[in-house]
Amino acid sequence: MTVQKDPEGTEKKILLQFADFNQRKILEIGCGDGRLTWKYAKTAERVLGIDLDAPALQIASIETPTDLRPKVNFIRSDSIKLPLRSNFFDTALLAWSL
Amino acid sequence: MVHALSEIHRVLRPGGSLIDLRPVDDRWSIEVNSKGGIQQTGRMIDYPKGLEDDEASERAMSQAEVNGWFKREEMASFPLYYSWDTPKEMEDYITEEWENENALEESTKTLTRSTWASAGADARPRVRLTMSIARWNKI
Numbered sequence: 001m002t003v004q005k006d007p008e009g010t011e012k013k014i015l016l017q018f019a020d021f022n023q024r025k026i027l028e029i030g031c032g033d034g035r036l037t038w039k040y041a042k043t044a045e046r047v048l049g050i051d052l053d054a055p056a057l058q059i060a061s062i063e064t065p066t067d068l069r070p071k072v073n074f075i076r077s078d079s080i081k082l083p084l085r086s087n088f089f090d091t092a093l094l095a096w097s098l
Numbered sequence: 099m100v101h102a103l104s105e106i107h108r109v110l111r112p113g114g115s116l117i118d119l120r121p122v123d124d125r126w127s128i129e130v131n132s133k134g135g136i137q138q139t140g141r142m143i144d145y146p147k148g149l150e151d152d153e154a155s156e157r158a159m160s161q162a163e164v165n166g167w168f169k170r171e172e173m174a175s176f177p178l179y180y181s182w183d184t185p186k187e188m189e190d191y192i193t194e195e196w197e198n199e200n201a202l203e204e205s206t207k208t209l210t211r212s213t214w215a216s217a218g219a220d221a222r223p224r225v226r227l228t229m230s231i232a233r234w235n236k237i
Binding site for chain 1: 099101102105106108109110111112114115116117118119120121155158159172174176177178179180181182183187191229231233
């Protein structure tokens with residue numbers, strides 16, 4: 001079963017219009033397998049993706065492009081108690097997760 | 099949800115942004131797309147759970163605004179397509195992935211199959227999701 005999600009690339013286009021990721025520290029909540037992460041991470045300073053879905057996070061880690069590995073990380077965490085310091089991220093992205 | 103928004107507020111720097119991107123149920127259009135054009139074959143059935151989830155998300159963001167955590171700066175909606183090679187693949191995907199939130203009527207399945215079969219080799223069935231995106235500023 002092969003589904004093509006957003007073959008026209010509308011989501012990426014709109015997302016980049018709505019948020020400036022350039023040299024920003026990004027927290028992505030509900031990152032899953034990184035499908036959305038790869039659409040903006042290239043210009044970000046740092047990206048942390050969180051999700052509760054361990055198998056999806058494993059896919060995200062494996063499929064992280066080599067050039068993004070130094071600045072993109074994924075952790076398993078619940079968004080109601082983030083193991084992160086205060087006042088750190090420039091942008092939080094709720095990715096299909098609210 | 100409100101607890102999560104409280105945590106997001108905490109980890110964002112002052113003036114930081116929250117982007118809320120998500121699909122919104124509104125009886126998404128079922129279509130067959132080919133070089134010959136786009137033919138609508140029906141609409142998705144929205145189950146109460148999906149609609150309740152959407153309402154809960156809206157309530158949580160409203161509460162975050164009332165609490166003085168975020169102020170909405172901009173919002174928009176846009177279409178996003180899910181596309182398959184065959185109607186059978188589309189039906190299986192909807193049954194497996196969206197079983198508690200959306201479904202197809204039998205009449206829509208039948209019309210999609212017949213429209214796809216007569217639309218040419220490049221025809222693909224698709225669902226037109228409605229997406230919502232909003233940018234909120236941390237206060």
